[in-house]
Amino acid sequence: MTLLDHPRADSPLEDAPASAPDAPTVHPAAVIDWVAELAELMQPADIHWCDGSTRERHELLQLLVANGTLEQLNPELRPYSFLARSHEADVARLESRTFICSAEKIDAGPTNNWAEPTRMRAELTDLMRGSMRGRTMYVMPFSMGPVGSPMAKLGVQVTDSPYVVVSTGSMTRMGTAALEEIAAGAEWVPAIHTVGAPLAPGEKDVAWPCNDTKYIVHFPETREIFSYGSAYGGNAILAKKAFALRIASVQARDEGWLAEHMLLIKVTAPTGRAYHLAAAFPSACGKTNLAMLSPSIPGWKVETIGDDIAWLRIGADGRLRAINPEAGFFGVAPGTSAKTNPTAMDTLWGNTVFTNVARTEDGDVWWEGMTSTPPAHLTDWRGNAWTPDSGVPAAHPNSRFTVSARQCPSIASTWEDPEGVVIDAIIFGGRRATNVPLVVEARDWDHGVFLGATIASEQTAAAEGTVGELRRDPFAMLPFCGYNMGDYFAHWLDFGRRLRRSARVPRVFQVNWFRKGADGSFLWPGFGDNARVLQWMVERLDGTAGAVDSPLGSIPTADGLNLDGLDIDESRLGELFAQDREALRVEADDIETFFATFGDRMPAELDRQLELLRRRLAD
Numbered sequence: 187m188t189l190l191d192h193p194r195a196d197s198p199l200e201d202a203p204a205s206a207p208d209a210p211t212v213h214p215a216a217v218i219d220w221v222a223e224l225a226e227l228m229q230p231a232d233i234h235w236c237d238g239s240t241r242e243r244h245e246l247l248q249l250l251v252a253n254g255t256l257e258q259l260n261p262e263l264r265p266y267s268f269l270a271r272s273h274e275a276d277v278a279r280l281e282s283r284t285f286i287c288s289a290e291k292i293d294a295g296p297t298n299n300w301a302e303p304t305r306m307r308a309e310l311t312d313l314m315r316g317s318m319r320g321r322t323m324y325v326m327p328f329s330m331g332p333v334g335s336p337m338a339k340l341g342v343q344v345t346d347s348p349y350v351v352v353s354t355g356s357m358t359r360m361g362t363a364a365l366e367e368i369a370a371g372a373e374w375v376p377a378i379h380t381v382g383a384p385l386a387p388g389e390k391d392v393a394w395p396c397n398d399t400k401y402i403v404h405f406p407e408t409r410e411i412f413s414y415g416s417a418y419g420g421n422a423i424l425a426k427k428a429f430a431l432r433i434a435s436v437q438a439r440d441e442g443w444l445a446e447h448m449l450l451i452k453v454t455a456p457t458g459r460a461y462h463l464a465a466a467f468p469s470a471c472g473k474t475n476l477a478m479l480s481p482s483i484p485g486w487k488v489e490t491i492g493d494d495i496a497w498l499r500i501g502a503d504g505r506l507r508a509i510n511p512e513a514g515f516f517g518v519a520p521g522t523s524a525k526t527n528p529t530a531m532d533t534l535w536g537n538t539v540f541t542n543v544a545r546t547e548d549g550d551v552w553w554e555g556m557t558s559t560p561p562a563h564l565t566d567w568r569g570n571a572w573t574p575d576s577g578v579p580a581a582h583p584n585s586r587f588t589v590s591a592r593q594c595p596s597i598a599s600t601w602e603d604p605e606g607v608v609i610d611a612i613i614f615g616g617r618r619a620t621n622v623p624l625v626v627e628a629r630d631w632d633h634g635v636f637l638g639a640t641i642a643s644e645q646t647a648a649a650e651g652t653v654g655e656l657r658r659d660p661f662a663m664l665p666f667c668g669y670n671m672g673d674y675f676a677h678w679l680d681f682g683r684r685l686r687r688s689a690r691v692p693r694v695f696q697v698n699w700f701r702k703g704a705d706g707s708f709l710w711p712g713f714g715d716n717a718r719v720l721q722w723m724v725e726r727l728d729g730t731a732g733a734v735d736s737p738l739g740s741i742p743t744a745d746g747l748n749l750d751g752l753d754i755d756e757s758r759l760g761e762l763f764a765q766d767r768e769a770l771r772v773e774a775d776d777i778e779t780f781f782a783t784f785g786d787r788m789p790a791e792l793d794r795q796l797e798l799l800r801r802r803l804a805d
């Protein structure tokens with residue numbers, strides 16, 4: 187059976203041009219000169235200008251199967267889907283190898299690695315010399331955001347990894363349409379990627395070429411990205427974290443908008459009224475699950491606009507508008523199931539590239555948490571035979587699915603609106619066993635910025651640090667802010683001042699699905715029942731839900747939350763909203779220490795917000 191027997195079910199091959207052009211149909215001189223210069227340096231055997239067509243994707247998938255990078259899954263079970271097994275040391279983003287090379291160290295701030303830009307550029311140039319020998323250099327023009335949207339931004343990434351081309355094809359609007367925007371004069375961000383594994387003449391390639399030396403480097407002032415040595419996720423799909431967050435956050439600061447690590451949802455009430463919410467959560471809080479929520483309460487609907495990144499700006503009408511700059515989902519597989527996220531499971535029916543999940547005997551995929559009982563025999567993410575007694579996970583904990591957002595059954599019809607959707611509320615979440623109630627409404631924008639700046643999560647996996655240790659992850663942007671985080675806080679405060687001059691300032695909420703009771707169990711059922719919290723939020727917007735003031739902000743009145751059909755006893759509900767003043771004073775001290783790390787870049791307003799909190803706790 188050949189691949190051609192199984193064309194993409196959602197997009198017939200007949201739509202594709204008869205053959206992929208090997209030179210662009212439009213010719214932006216700046217891109218062509220840049221590519222020529224890079225080819226001179228990196229010495230690829232060939233150059234391929236990506237047109238983004240179905241045929242091109244198909245040919246690359248065939249090549250990847252022939253190279254052994256991808257294995258096709260059983261087309262009867264998982265149509266036109268593939269499994270990649272990475273090098274076992276190339277399995278995650280590498281924060282220790284991620285650099286912000288601003289001219290001045292202080293402009294990268296205390297939360298980023300910094301290196302002197304001239305020295306770093308020289309080091310990268312040395313590494314890149316001849317690094318594509320024996321490989322094809324792919325040139326990928328892409329648009330973040332719908333092509334032609336006033337909120338979209340253009341980029342061009344070169345890469346020597348066809349796996350990265352296929353991934354970028356799912357995650358962005360990649361191809362000729364983006365190149366045409368650039369030819370018409372749009373600004374573009376250059377991104378250079380090489381796996382750093384040149385091939386000598388006649389040398390046989392490996393399934394997952396990469397290099398032990400790895401760099402993910404950003405030059406914020408000149409808006410350039412360099413990545414060396416890794417083909418994994420955010421290290422290599424540079425349009426995502428490197429561009430749409432780190433470089434875009436700098437562009438957003440300079441141009442007066444926000445580039446955020448946020449999901450976007452449309453919530454429709456039984457009345458038919460719709461609201462749009464943007465929500466920032468650190469990792470391991472179930473952001474994709476919230477983005478695809480199936481409400482447990484009758485008559486309520488949640489639709490997906492994005493699951494990871496949002497770009498927000500004040501529209502021409504003075505309202506806060508947001509787009510999802512991405513075109514797909516690069517989601518963590520483990521924990522995704524018909525129970526936790528049935529919509530994601532439906533999204534993954536086919537046309538999906540899985541990386542580092544386990545394979546079943548009949549050629550489908552499996553990961554921890556997909557089913558309550560694991561299959562008796564699997565091939566694990568390393569390619570070894572696996573049984574439940576093996577004592578190791580079958581899928582890598584950071585294993586992923588890459589799939590187009592178009593396949594998501596809950597995708598909102600407006601998800602590609604070039605003007606963006608009007609944002610009614612912003613949510614900040616974290617994973618907290620203690621101290622943080624289920625939901626709190628900020629007193630005003632500046633208090634909301636304080637809630638964003640103090641987001642924290644307890645560590646869940648030993649590999650990331652001590653389990654249970656509290657880690658601050660302001661705005662869930664710690665690894666993704668391309669400049670000094672103190673300046674970023676100031677930008678958020680300034681953005682609020684500009685919003686106040688416009689028509690409407692969105693409400694800000696803090697949520698915590700993960701509070702535990704004295705007995706150590708989760709107090710809130712979470713998942714579909716989180717829609718009850720969304721209901722309270724939108725009823726607050728409409729002025730129909732009850733709230734009472736508390737030291738941390740406004741919380742629901744006794745009958746404010748819709749608990750119909752939910753079996754939760756009074757005392758546990760009390761624990762969900764409890765505010766232990768002594769514990770919160772200790773937390774305030776921790777926040778003070780955290781804020782102090784930003785020195786004189788810390789805006790005074792947030793120190794004032796901490797002081798106000800302490801006063802409310804003292805009352």
Ligand code: TSX
Pocket residue numbers: 470471472473475476477479521699700708710711712713714716
């Ligand atoms: O994604 C989660 N969400 C958000 C859903 C929209 N998870 C999984 C987090 C890991 C990525 C959650 N886990 C959530 C949640 O709201 N809540 C919890 C904690 C929890 C786990 C199991 C239960 C309850 C809460 N089980 C029962 O109550 C039976």
Ligand code: MN
Pocket residue numbers: 447494
């Ligand atoms: Mn993310």
